[in-house]
Amino acid sequence: xxxxxxxxxxxxxxxxxxxxTTARTSGNTAYNQPPTNFYPTQVRVTxxxxxxxYWVRRFFAAFDVSAYASGYTISDLTFNFRSDxxxxxxxxxxxxxxxxxxxxxxxxxxxxxxxxxxxxTSYSSNFNWPDSDSDIEVDLNSTAVxxxxxxxxxxxVVEYEYDYENTTPGGIAFNNYxxxxxxxxxxxxxxxxxxxxxxxGYGNDIVGVSSSNIGEVIxxxxxxxxxxxxx
Amino acid sequence: xxxKDETLIFTENEIYFxxxxxxxxxxxxxxxxxxxxxxxxxVCENGGDILEIGFGMGISANYxxxxxxxxxxxVEIHPDVLNKAYTWAEGKSNVNIxxxxxxxxxxxxxxxxxxxxxxxxxxxxSHLKDALDNLTKSGCKVTWWNNLxxxxxxxxxxxxxxxKIAINPPANTYFNHEYYYLPKKEY
Numbered sequence: 001x002x003x004x005x006x007x008x009x010x011x012x013x014x015x016x017x018x019x020x021t022t023a024r025t026s027g028n029t030a031y032n033q034p035p036t037n038f039y040p041t042q043v044r045v046t047x048x049x050x051x052x053x054y055w056v057r058r059f060f061a062a063f064d065v066s067a068y069a070s071g072y073t074i075s076d077l078t079f080n081f082r083s084d085x086x087x088x089x090x091x092x093x094x095x096x097x098x099x100x101x102x103x104x105x106x107x108x109x110x111x112x113x114x115x116x117x118x119x120x121t122s123y124s125s126n127f128n129w130p131d132s133d134s135d136i137e138v139d140l141n142s143t144a145v146x147x148x149x150x151x152x153x154x155x156x157v158v159e160y161e162y163d164y165e166n167t168t169p170g171g172i173a174f175n176n177y178x179x180x181x182x183x184x185x186x187x188x189x190x191x192x193x194x195x196x197x198x199x200x201g202y203g204n205d206i207v208g209v210s211s212s213n214i215g216e217v218i219x220x221x222x223x224x225x226x227x228x229x230x231x
Numbered sequence: 232x233x234x235k236d237e238t239l240i241f242t243e244n245e246i247y248f249x250x251x252x253x254x255x256x257x258x259x260x261x262x263x264x265x266x267x268x269x270x271x272x273x274v275c276e277n278g279g280d281i282l283e284i285g286f287g288m289g290i291s292a293n294y295x296x297x298x299x300x301x302x303x304x305x306v307e308i309h310p311d312v313l314n315k316a317y318t319w320a321e322g323k324s325n326v327n328i329x330x331x332x333x334x335x336x337x338x339x340x341x342x343x344x345x346x347x348x349x350x351x352x353x354x355x356x357s358h359l360k361d362a363l364d365n366l367t368k369s370g371c372k373v374t375w376w377n378n379l380x381x382x383x384x385x386x387x388x389x390x391x392x393x394x395k396i397a398i399n400p401p402a403n404t405y406f407n408h409e410y411y412y413l414p415k416k417e418y
Contacts, residue, residue: 015407018378018385028407046256047234047352048405050378051385055404 001076002068003194006061007104009033011040012113014056020168023054027113041093043159045169054169058117059157060108061191062101066151068197074148077140077195079155083129092128094164095138097121098156117156119164126160140193153193204228234352239311246288246312257403258351259287266411267291269396270347273415274372275300279344282306282366284333286316291347301325304340306333308350334358342368348375360386367418374415380408391416
């Protein structure tokens with residue numbers, strides 16, 4: 001099963017603000033290829049100075065899948081990261097479309113925080129991450145698979161209940177709503193995707209028989225046939 | 232855990248609690264000096280009796296003391312900060328420190344010519360707007376920590392003017408903007 005490591009990955013910490021809208025739409029600091037444990041996905045609510053304040057973090061990753069942009073049928077696509085024991089139990093996240101990080105070769109900037117996240121295009125169902133050391137595998141949907149034809153898959157992982165749903169969190173003092181702890185280079189781990197790639201094979205009609213009805217030619221599966229007699 | 236039960240860590244530059252990155256909270260930092268100075272000077276414009284809710288690092292308290300005032304009442308809820316406040320108040324005859332939640336002790340308070348509200352983790356913040364009616368003399372100057380990055384406030388107080396103050400805060404968990412909008416309300 002092929003795997004592709006993230007060419008670029010990182011997270012953006014939003015601006016702390018008493019307005020949920022401002023907090024959700026304003027990036028403050030971008031961290032690229034962070035060298036050790038980090039807390040990339042989070043909605044944080046505090047009742048600190050002057051009332052309730054909000055703080056949002058989002059994780060981004062981009063994968064160069066140009067080698068599979070054509071000629072393959074992609075399935076079983078998953079996003080994989082490693083959680084550590086400082087996770088947040090039952091809280092969850094969701095993978096959505098990102099337009100940040102160029103051709104998986106561009107660092108994040110704070111302006112990517114909101115404008116490059118497409119909350120209307122989800123790449124997964126919402127998922128929970130555990131509060132124990134473990135490798136997490138998130139199934140990505142067919143919408144994510146279609147991005148292979150564009151040569152790059154770019155994702156954002158956002159907190160589900162408040163950030164994705166755009167629901168103002170309750171003002172509970174010092175509460176955190178979910179964070180994904182990802183170990184990266186500390187343990188030699190880079191977020192990656194894995195998938196099944198089946199070569200599309202010979203797609204032409206042969207002697208008047210539709211390619212859709214051809215499973216193999218002289219005991220060779222059509223998926224393994226590039227040309228028939230040089231055609 | 233309530234704020235008053237948190238174990239605070241005091242350094243030369245800040246007060247905070249929580250150690251891990253994801254649960255660390257700065258309570259106050261010294262980059263706020265210009266905000267504290269402007270806040271103190273505003274509430275002291277009338278001189279007279281000043282109420283300060285929340286002592287913090289004592290920055291604003293020093294600026295209030297630098298003004299020509301009659302009395303300086305400080306309400307502080309956190310025991311660790313209270314100890315700092317008691318030490319700071321030694322030798323200052325016009326300072327009166329009240330321990331506890333401002334909302335709990337409010338009926339023991341007087342009326343004032345200036346009020347600076349800057350409490351942390353206040354679960355009674357929603358009552359402040361109404362309480363001010365009973366704590367203010369006519370013409371009283373009131374300001375408070377504004378956690379919005381605009382000419383607005385989350386307390387629902389109307390007829391407020393704002394002084395825009397340029398700031399340059401380092402990375403922190405409570406205020407990240409380039410400008411602070413100091414609210415000014417005259418009663």
